[in-house]
Amino acid sequence: MSSTQYTKKIALVDCNSFYVSCERLFNPKIRKKPVVVLSNNDGCIISRSNEAKALGIKMGEPYFKAKDIIVKNNVNVFSSNYSLYGDLSRRVMRTLKRFNSEIEVYSIDEAFLDLSNFKDQDVEKVGKEIRETVLQWTGIPTSIGIAKTKTLSKVANHIA
Ligand SMILES: [Mg+2]
Structure with missing residues (x-):
């Protein structure tokens, strides 16, 4: 017998x-290409596409250290644009609030959501719906980890 659990x-x-x-x-041409974003003074790599990760470019690596790989592989390089990222972050967070008005913004690109008000057996479906809605409304792909505590959900996210 299965019972409804929260x-x-x-x-x-x-x-x-x-x-x-x-x-x-804003650059559809770089969708499937290797891309990196550099820190404020263009010193370090602070964001990498999967294609850039596959080339062995490391997170936080100084630009000069990765320059050979970048040039050889035509990696697209961007200076950071924090007003753009802040604007899109707010859009993502607003979309998440649709699922639970009390979200906890953890960083510019991460938030905790309490989904306890959804039935246990529905939670995977809700997670999928959150990802699809965020992608559809903001264009930003996400990963979701769901667990009993914040710490465990962070672990689950890394596995997902
Ligand atoms: Mg992230």
Whole structure:
């Protein structure tokens, strides 16, 4: 016999390669290409597309260290544009509030959502709906980890 259960469920929604995803919204030509975004003074790599990760470019690596790989592989390089990222972050967070008005913004591209008000057996479907809605309304792809506590949902997100 299955009964309806409402146990504690915390979701961590994390935007995938957030700064790169923001740049891609306005540059459809770089959608399937390697892309990196540099820090304020163009010193370090702070966001990488999966294609850039596959080339071995490391997070936080100084630009000069990765320059050979970047030039050889025609990696698209962007200076960071924080007003754009902030604007898109607010759009993502507003969309998440549709599922639970009390979200906890954890960083520019991550938020915790308490999904305990959804039935346990519905939670996977809700997670899928959140990802689809955020993608449709903002163009930003996300990953979601769902668990009983914030710490565990962060772990679950990394596995997902
Ligand atoms: Mg992220």
